[in-house]
Amino acid sequence: MEMDERKLKILQAIIDDYILTGVPVGSRTISKKYDMGLSSATIRNEMSDLEELGYLDQPHVSAGRIPSAKAYRLYVDSLMRTGRIQDGSLESVSRHFTGRVRQMEDVIDHAASVISTLTKYTAVVLSPKGKQPRMQTVQLVPVSRDSALVVIVTDAGIVRDSTIRLPGEVDSDTLYAISRALTEELRGHTLEEACAILPEMSQRMQENEELLRGLYGLLNERREAPARTHVAIGGTSNMLSYPEYSDVEKARSFLSLMETRDKLASIIAGNGEMAFTVRIGPETGVPEMADCSIVTATYSTRGGQQGTIGVIGPTRMQYSRVLSILNSMGHQLTDLFNGGDERHE
Amino acid sequence: MEMDERKLKILQAIIDDYILTGVPVGSRTISKKYDMGLSSATIRNEMSDLEELGYLDQPHVSAGRIPSAKAYRLYVDSLMRTGRIQDGSLESVSRHFTGRVRQMEDVIDHAASVISTLTKYTAVVLSPKGKQPRMQTVQLVPVSRDSALVVIVTDAGIVRDSTIRLPGEVDSDTLYAISRALTEELRGHTLEEACAILPEMSQRMQENEELLRGLYGLLNERREAPARTHVAIGGTSNMLSYPEYSDVEKARSFLSLMETRDKLASIIAGNGEMAFTVRIGPETGVPEMADCSIVTATYSTRGGQQGTIGVIGPTRMQYSRVLSILNSMGHQLTDLFNGGDERHE
DNA sequence: GTTAGCACTCAACCGGCTCGAGTGCTAACC
DNA sequence: GGTTAGCACTCGAGCCGGTTGAGTGCTAAC
Numbered sequence: 001m002e003m004d005e006r007k008l009k010i011l012q013a014i015i016d017d018y019i020l021t022g023v024p025v026g027s028r029t030i031s032k033k034y035d036m037g038l039s040s041a042t043i044r045n046e047m048s049d050l051e052e053l054g055y056l057d058q059p060h061v062s063a064g065r066i067p068s069a070k071a072y073r074l075y076v077d078s079l080m081r082t083g084r085i086q087d088g089s090l091e092s093v094s095r096h097f098t099g100r101v102r103q104m105e106d107v108i109d110h111a112a113s114v115i116s117t118l119t120k121y122t123a124v125v126l127s128p129k130g131k132q133p134r135m136q137t138v139q140l141v142p143v144s145r146d147s148a149l150v151v152i153v154t155d156a157g158i159v160r161d162s163t164i165r166l167p168g169e170v171d172s173d174t175l176y177a178i179s180r181a182l183t184e185e186l187r188g189h190t191l192e193e194a195c196a197i198l199p200e201m202s203q204r205m206q207e208n209e210e211l212l213r214g215l216y217g218l219l220n221e222r223r224e225a226p227a228r229t230h231v232a233i234g235g236t237s238n239m240l241s242y243p244e245y246s247d248v249e250k251a252r253s254f255l256s257l258m259e260t261r262d263k264l265a266s267i268i269a270g271n272g273e274m275a276f277t278v279r280i281g282p283e284t285g286v287p288e289m290a291d292c293s294i295v296t297a298t299y300s301t302r303g304g305q306q307g308t309i310g311v312i313g314p315t316r317m318q319y320s321r322v323l324s325i326l327n328s329m330g331h332q333l334t335d336l337f338n339g340g341d342e343r344h345e
Numbered sequence: 346m347e348m349d350e351r352k353l354k355i356l357q358a359i360i361d362d363y364i365l366t367g368v369p370v371g372s373r374t375i376s377k378k379y380d381m382g383l384s385s386a387t388i389r390n391e392m393s394d395l396e397e398l399g400y401l402d403q404p405h406v407s408a409g410r411i412p413s414a415k416a417y418r419l420y421v422d423s424l425m426r427t428g429r430i431q432d433g434s435l436e437s438v439s440r441h442f443t444g445r446v447r448q449m450e451d452v453i454d455h456a457a458s459v460i461s462t463l464t465k466y467t468a469v470v471l472s473p474k475g476k477q478p479r480m481q482t483v484q485l486v487p488v489s490r491d492s493a494l495v496v497i498v499t500d501a502g503i504v505r506d507s508t509i510r511l512p513g514e515v516d517s518d519t520l521y522a523i524s525r526a527l528t529e530e531l532r533g534h535t536l537e538e539a540c541a542i543l544p545e546m547s548q549r550m551q552e553n554e555e556l557l558r559g560l561y562g563l564l565n566e567r568r569e570a571p572a573r574t575h576v577a578i579g580g581t582s583n584m585l586s587y588p589e590y591s592d593v594e595k596a597r598s599f600l601s602l603m604e605t606r607d608k609l610a611s612i613i614a615g616n617g618e619m620a621f622t623v624r625i626g627p628e629t630g631v632p633e634m635a636d637c638s639i640v641t642a643t644y645s646t647r648g649g650q651q652g653t654i655g656v657i658g659p660t661r662m663q664y665s666r667v668l669s670i671l672n673s674m675g676h677q678l679t680d681l682f683n684g685g686d687e688r689h690e
Numbered sequence: 691g692t693t694a695g696c697a698c699t700c701a702a703c704c705g706g707c708t709c710g711a712g713t714g715c716t717a718a719c720c
Numbered sequence: 721g722g723t724t725a726g727c728a729c730t731c732g733a734g735c736c737g738g739t740t741g742a743g744t745g746c747t748a749a750c
Contacts, residue, residue, distance in 0.1 A: 062712050062731045141484045143498050153488045237600035255582035407700045
């Protein structure tokens with residue numbers, strides 16, 4: 001037995017209906033609601049075939065059928081009608097930030113919130129990550145009598161700053177002089193390389209040796225703890241509206257997964273190759289998400305870094321809608337992060 | 346009829362038991378578990394009195410009694426035995442950050458996570474907020490050919506930065522010169538005052554007028570959008586473990602409240618006067634939290650700013666435990682933010 | 691004032707019942 | 721041969737009624 005045109009059509013109807021209602025769908029529903037000019041009996045025969053082929057599951061004998069992960073896979077890969085989403089709220093993301101000081105975190109948080117509102121699922125947005133950024137400017141700014149802020153601007157436009165203790169009092173002009181020297185030496189180098197250059201430099205500049213050693217310590221620490229990706233989450237409560245999560249224990253384990261951002265980030269991040277990924281149920285590789293699907297898209301920033309946008313929902317997700325929303329949001333974020341000359345940390 | 350010693354003792358036992366189990370407690374339980382040398386019948390009479398006094402509620406005739414908000418209030422105000430908490434995990438907060446670069450957000454996030462783990466409730470930590478910070482240093486750092494990062498260090502040790510566009514190419518030395526002038530003029534002034542000074546300054550410094558105008562725009566924007574308080578949340582999923590939230594709809598509305606950080610922040614913040622506050626059920630003033638209690642404590646930073654730590658749990662919360670945990674955490678955060686010379690944004 | 695005893699209440703649980711949606715199979719139909 | 725009508729069968733959901741047990745309130749005795 002193999003798939004034919006009609007089986008596909010029926011399968012599609014079943015999936016559409018199940019995505020809409022979340023209730024196992026029966027033969028009569030299909031034959032009536034989606035007029036295919038076939039009686040329920042015929043549909044039944046076809047459904048039985050589809051089950052044998054592994055596209056449908058039956059919770060119990062006297063209930064309707066529900067699509068299997070295999071069915072969703074087929075649906076996403078070939079059956080799905082993808083339409084363009086027309087929704088003003090999406091465009092508003094860029095408008096929301098135009099002409100404002102944009103802190104990367106704010107943008108990401110807002111994006112997650114918008115996506116979750118639009119999709120009614122849970123949205124996760126990861127801050128960009130990618131190839132080692134190269135330093136462009138290093139500057140020391142006096143903070144208090146004996147400490148200074150180290151500001152590092154990289155080619156990706158990303159700014160990292162933190163404070164170091166000064167070995168005694170150092171005046172602002174001296175700090176500036178050191179900054180110039182540092183910028184000259186380190187420009188174009190990665191953090192990695194800078195850690196190699198600094199010790200040699202501190203030998204040369206005897207009088208500031210201690211300060212440079214402090215700086216070295218700082219960079220070294222940074223190198224080991226790679227730029228923590230910011231994880232924005234929106235709409236976790238949305239999941240509780242779906243009957244799939246009417247079981248409190250299930251909901252709890254889902255939520256608690258959402259709280260461990262590191263783990264969540266690694267799940268969402270996946271492989272950075274694909275523009276879009278759709279992982280259905282078991283494909284997620286996460287036991288807690290056995291009946292969730294994860295759809296991701298990417299966006300990119302000036303420095304060639306890539307960020308990820310993800311939507312987590314029940315397997316009976318409105319894939320086409322989610323995909324087009326993610327697509328649109330991906331473009332918007334990319335535009336936003338490439339367009340302005342504002343700082344994006 | 347009025348309260349006497351014995352009634353108090355019984356009430357305390359009831360509250361203790363209900364906090365522990367979450368199940369309405371009956372007269373027999375009290376007479377057996379907490380040996381008071383009284384029979385269940387006597388307890389019953391007393392309980393009936395306590396109900397009349399408004400300290401106990403009865404879900405239905407044949408169930409036990411549960412403490413009313415009034416009872417919890419009495420409990421918190423006078424009955425509660427507060428003990429010191431001995432838990433290594435609490436001390437570990439400071440250890441966790443000692444010798445590390447501490448970004449204020451990281452500290453707060455971690456604190457929320459620790460508190461929620463220890464208490465098994467939901468923890469919310471707000472970043473410090475308080476009197477207008479005064480500027481200490483203003484410095485421009487070149488970012489790209491035509492943009493610069495503005496770094497402002499305030500007396501609270503807080504650093505704020507964002508980018509402005511430069512009117513044409515400006516070399517690093519010029520930027521430094523302007524920075525010195527800015528620092529000189531603006532040191533000791535608030536953002537508010539700076540906005541008044543800048544226009545006059547830009548008239549004086551003809552050649553950099555445009556740059557200063559850009560800076561003015563930035564500060565003005567900052568002034569209007571006051572420093573967004575960072576809101577760290579931990580352990581939202583904990584709430585689902587309590588039978589109070591076995592109703593999914595209730596859980597959903599709670600979670601969705603947790604997602605609107607602004608609203609949450611304003612609920613938690615409350616009045617900044619008190620070192621501790623305990624709001625029980627209706628006292629929270631939030632309909633969604635009619636059967637939650639909120640306990641808050643404060644911590645403070647160098648600049649005299651105050652932050653808030655809050656725990657949200659069911660009304661039958663382990664108040665004494667929560668209070669001592671919050672107390673301890675408050676001290677730790679205060680120490681952390683006053684002790685080091687690292688930057689705290 | 692305290693307690694034992696007893697009647698009463700009521701949620702929770704259990705088992706049986708019906709209802710209805712849905713299936714699978716078979717026989718008739720085109 | 722594919723399609724359809726018909727029918728027996730299955731099984732979850734919902735309802736009903738009985739039982740159980742925790743707990744109360746009241747009263748009478750201590």
